[in-house]
Amino acid sequence: MRLIHHITEPDTHITLFGKKLEIPILAAPIGGVPFNMGGKISEEEYIFAVLEGCHNEGTIGCTGDGIPAFIHEAGFAAIRSLNGEGIPFIKPWEDKELFLKLDKAKDAGASIVSMDIDASGLITLKLMGRPVTPKPPDKLREIIEKTSMNFILKGIMTPDDARLAIEVGASGIVVSNHGGRVFDHTPGVAEVLPEISEAVQG
Numbered sequence: 001m002r003l004i005h006h007i008t009e010p011d012t013h014i015t016l017f018g019k020k021l022e023i024p025i026l027a028a029p030i031g032g033v034p035f036n037m038g039g040k041i042s043e044e045e046y047i048f049a050v051l052e053g054c055h056n057e058g059t060i061g062c063t064g065d066g067i068p069a070f071i072h073e074a075g076f077a078a079i080r081s082l083n084g085e086g087i088p089f090i091k092p093w094e095d096k097e098l099f100l101k102l103d104k105a106k107d108a109g110a111s112i113v114s115m116d117i118d119a120s121g122l123i124t125l126k127l128m129g130r131p132v133t134p135k136p137p138d139k140l141r142e143i144i145e146k147t148s149m150n151f152i153l154k155g156i157m158t159p160d161d162a163r164l165a166i167e168v169g170a171s172g173i174v175v176s177n178h179g180g181r182v183f184d185h186t187p188g189v190a191e192v193l194p195e196i197s198e199a200v201q202g
């Protein structure tokens with residue numbers, strides 16, 4: 001608590017990928033709302049409310065991906081309704097599904113896209129016969145080079161992965177363990193954030 005200074009109207013804005021954000025906070029991608037959150041609200045109601053709320057407050061909301069298709073379809077529709085304001089997070093699918101969804105993200109007007117590699121190995125998707133897997137550097141480079149959108153990699157938890165993410169062309173990283181929903185016994189994000197920030201020099 002410091003109260004001896006000249007600031008009366010704090011300015012919390014940052015610029016991210018050329019967009020001015022009033023606060024340095026984005027709404028995380030949350031998908032599968034009807035079955036993850038007790039069925040009180042539909043995917044569409046949830047994601048439209050989050051994206052519009054973020055937009056009205058001068059920041060950006062993110063959208064999720066998964067099975068059933070209504071998860072990402074609701075996200076793309078919400079982004080389209082806000083003229084591209086929103087960041088779609090697409091899972092590390094095999095090529096066909098991945099590139100189809102990257103195309104849909106672009107069609108929706110998004111200028112920033114992300115891949116949640118922290119979902120690699122998600123058992124529910126594997127059991128449905130639709131596995132999502134880790135990606136080697138060459139594959140990531142190919143994916144990033146094929147998209148004209150700013151590309152964020154979500155799920156960076158070590159300095160090595162952070163350096164690799166930048167080497168393969170990522171425009172940004174999200175330090176995340178997917179909320180501990182995929183892998184057991186990961187470190188906490190706050191524990192690894194300082195060493196990752198240092199590795200990528202902020």
Ligand SMILES: Cc1cc2nc3c(=O)[nH]c(=O)nc-3n(C[C@H](O)[C@H](O)[C@H](O)COP(=O)(O)O)c2cc1C
Pocket residue numbers: 028029030031032036063064065066089116154175176177178179180181189
């Ligand atoms: C119900 C639920 C659904 C989620 N769906 C997605 C998703 O579709 N895509 C994604 O990247 N992350 C998803 N996440 C993970 C969150 O975006 C986020 O990573 C997690 O809540 C932890 O926060 P943190 O990453 O800020 O540490 C989901 C989390 C929850 C609780």
